[in-house]
Amino acid sequence: MKTLTLIGIGTGNPDHLTLQAIKALNAAALILIPRKGPEKDDLAELRRSICADVITAPVTIAEFDLPKRDTSNPSYTQGVLDWHDAIAEAWQAEIARHPTAQSVALLVWGDPSLYDSTLRIAARLAPQPEITVIPGITSALALTASHAIPVNEIGAPFLTTTGRHLRDHGWPDGVDTLVVMLDGGCAFQVLQSQGITIYWAAYVGMENEIALSGPLETTGPKIIEARAAARADHGWIMDIYLLRREAKAG
Known part of the structure; x- marks a missing residue:
């Protein structure tokens, strides 16, 4: 393998593919599709469907089982690092089965640069290939489009963070808008809900998208209930939300 192309495919909606992404998929000799177990097979199926819809060139598609993260490790960071090592080994093992493939591609949910570890995993490959990134529509952009809202207030900053960070450290200083992934x-349950509006969506951009918005005080419980029901129905859930609080006077 000489080149590895990481292709952002948006949030699962084939319409999110850019022309650049379609060209990159057709230019690859080998495309890897990870399998995450039967409960998440529809994620692999979406990748298969995208390839079937847009690839017209003679491209080999290979599937492999994605290692699972060991959640028993007391160190979250070390557990993730070990998991990334295992994924890189799985990539290399599958690539080795196709020794004539000089250009390999992976389809990445959203964009490879935003809260995605594909680039960090790719850095573990040896020998290191030339890496190309094709940007994709992120879930954050799909969320704000779904609710028809701007991500920022006029001239104001916003912060993209994680649920773990919000839960452990609360609302960060200096911003009134948070995008939580x-x-x-x-984790919004740890906040004092008065004066905060939440814009939430699950499976954003997909056919089964669910979106709720309103005051956190009354909408938060509805989101918790809807999220639990959706996870039970599908066996998995991807969701994201934006929090906006009233700007402090002065």
Whole structure:
């Protein structure tokens, strides 16, 4: 392998593919599709469907089982690093089965640069290939489009963070708008809800998208209920939300 192309494919909606992404998929000799177990097979199926819809060139598509993260490790960071090592080894093992493929591509949810570890995993490959990134529509952009809202107030900053960070450290100083990703436990529950509006969506951009918005005090419980029901129905959930609080006077 001489080149590795990481292709942002948006949030699961084939319409999110850019022309650049379509060209990159057709230019690859080998495309890798990870399998995350039967409960998440529809994620692999979406990748298969995208390839079937847009690839017209003779491209080999290979699937492999994605290692699972060991959540028993007391160190979250070390657990993630070990997981990334295992994923890189799985990539290399599958690539080795296709020794004539000089250009390999991976389809990445959203964009490879925003709360995604594909670039960090790619850096573990040896020998190191030339890496190209094709940007994609992020879930944050799809969220604000779904609710038809701007991400920032006039001239004001905003912060993109994680549910873990919000839960552990509360609302950061200096901003009144937060975009919260990777939140498996509805971390907004730790906040004093008065004066905060939430814009939430699950499966954003997909056919089964669910979107709710309103005052956090009354909408938060509805989101928790809707999220639990959706996870039970589908076996998995991807969601994201934006929090906006009233700017402090003075």
